[in-house]
Amino acid sequence: MSEYIIETSGLTRRFGEHVSVDHIDLRVPEGKIYGFLGANGAGKTTTIRMLLSLIHSDEGSIQIMGRSLRRDREAILRNVGSLVESPSYYRHLSAYKNLKIISELMGLPERNISEVLDTVRLTPYAQQTVKGYSLGMKQRLGIAQALIRKPRILILDEPINGLDPAGIQEIRNLMLSLSHEQGITIFLSSHILSEIQSISDYVGIIQNGKLIFQDRIEELKKNSQTRLSIITDHPDEAYRALSAHGAEVELKNNELLIPITEGMSQAEIFKLLQPYSVQHVSEHTASLEDIFLQLTGKGESL
Numbered sequence: 245m246s247e248y249i250i251e252t253s254g255l256t257r258r259f260g261e262h263v264s265v266d267h268i269d270l271r272v273p274e275g276k277i278y279g280f281l282g283a284n285g286a287g288k289t290t291t292i293r294m295l296l297s298l299i300h301s302d303e304g305s306i307q308i309m310g311r312s313l314r315r316d317r318e319a320i321l322r323n324v325g326s327l328v329e330s331p332s333y334y335r336h337l338s339a340y341k342n343l344k345i346i347s348e349l350m351g352l353p354e355r356n357i358s359e360v361l362d363t364v365r366l367t368p369y370a371q372q373t374v375k376g377y378s379l380g381m382k383q384r385l386g387i388a389q390a391l392i393r394k395p396r397i398l399i400l401d402e403p404i405n406g407l408d409p410a411g412i413q414e415i416r417n418l419m420l421s422l423s424h425e426q427g428i429t430i431f432l433s434s435h436i437l438s439e440i441q442s443i444s445d446y447v448g449i450i451q452n453g454k455l456i457f458q459d460r461i462e463e464l465k466k467n468s469q470t471r472l473s474i475i476t477d478h479p480d481e482a483y484r485a486l487s488a489h490g491a492e493v494e495l496k497n498n499e500l501l502i503p504i505t506e507g508m509s510q511a512e513i514f515k516l517l518q519p520y521s522v523q524h525v526s527e528h529t530a531s532l533e534d535i536f537l538q539l540t541g542k543g544e545s546l
């Protein structure tokens with residue numbers, strides 16, 4: 245069996261001429277938090293809808309828990325809890341009643357209700373009608389609905405969208421405890437890099453329907469190596485001299501950028517730069533934002 249609990253191959257979806265999801269190969273390891281990052285319209289929700297079999301794919305395949313979603317849809321989806329966009333619930337009923345309706349529909353034991361209410365920390369408000377809930381509480385109820393069947397996989401589309409900092413922190417802690425204490429695999433989408441960075445073990449970046457990066461979050465951070473930034477009076481000549489000696493150097497707005505690597509020592513670099521009157525030297529570590537912009541090649545932020 246595959247080491248990945250969710251694995252897609254060449255997954256593609258078109259709407260008319262537009263390719264919304266373009267041959268993506270997702271690899272989601274079991275028991276981890278996988279952040280699916282992309283700007284508005286990148287294809288996150290479309291991908292998630294296909295993973296949940298809410299819409300069909302045009303090409304490619306989806307394997308979940310080692311089984312084909314096309315062949316074993318029902319058996320697989322029994323193990324998957326999800327929240328896509330806003331949760332739906334009866335506003336005039338309490339959280340407990342809402343969960344009771346769902347658990348009866350699914351034929352689940354009533355004890356699951358108090359367990360999941362506890363998990364999402366709604367027990368003190370369980371008997372209040374949902375219409376008085378804050379946005380964060382409604383979102384937690386949505387996650388409780390997803391958890392009631394005790395899934396092995398939780399798929400959440402933009403779970404922190406619209407929440408205030410305290411609400412975001414609650415959801416973040418909830419995801420971490422579900423992953424660490426219950427071993428649930430969490431696949432969550434977001435357009436906010438810092439959000440994915442703060443809790444994910446793995447990250448997949450989707451841009452214009454294409455998966456442009458997928459790996460451990462540390463691998464993304466590795467790209468954020470420290471570089472020396474050097475300003476000289478003669479940047480073009482200095483650039484040519486360094487390049488001619490095999491230095492990995494980039495010239496950007498008259499600034500020389502040289503990664504601090506095993507390659508050329510700093511002493512060698514400065515020896516080569518001597519004829520070009522160095523004015524200023526500093527160390528520059530790219531943030532994840534910088535890396536993201538490098539990867540996507542876009543000026544727009546996420």
Ligand SMILES: Nc1ncnc2c1ncn2[C@@H]1O[C@H](COP(=O)(O)OP(=O)(O)OP(=O)(O)O)[C@@H](O)[C@H]1O
Nearest residue numbers: 259262264282283284285286287288289290291435
């Ligand atoms: N039902 C549909 N009909 C036509 N086009 C669609 C449909 N659903 C999605 N699209 C298009 O597919 C692309 C991807 O949309 P999708 O909703 O998957 O993006 P997203 O990454 O979830 O964006 P957001 O951050 O705004 O939620 C967009 O260009 C969108 O307009």
Ligand SMILES: [Mg+2]
Nearest residue numbers: 288289290401
């Ligand atoms: Mg979306």
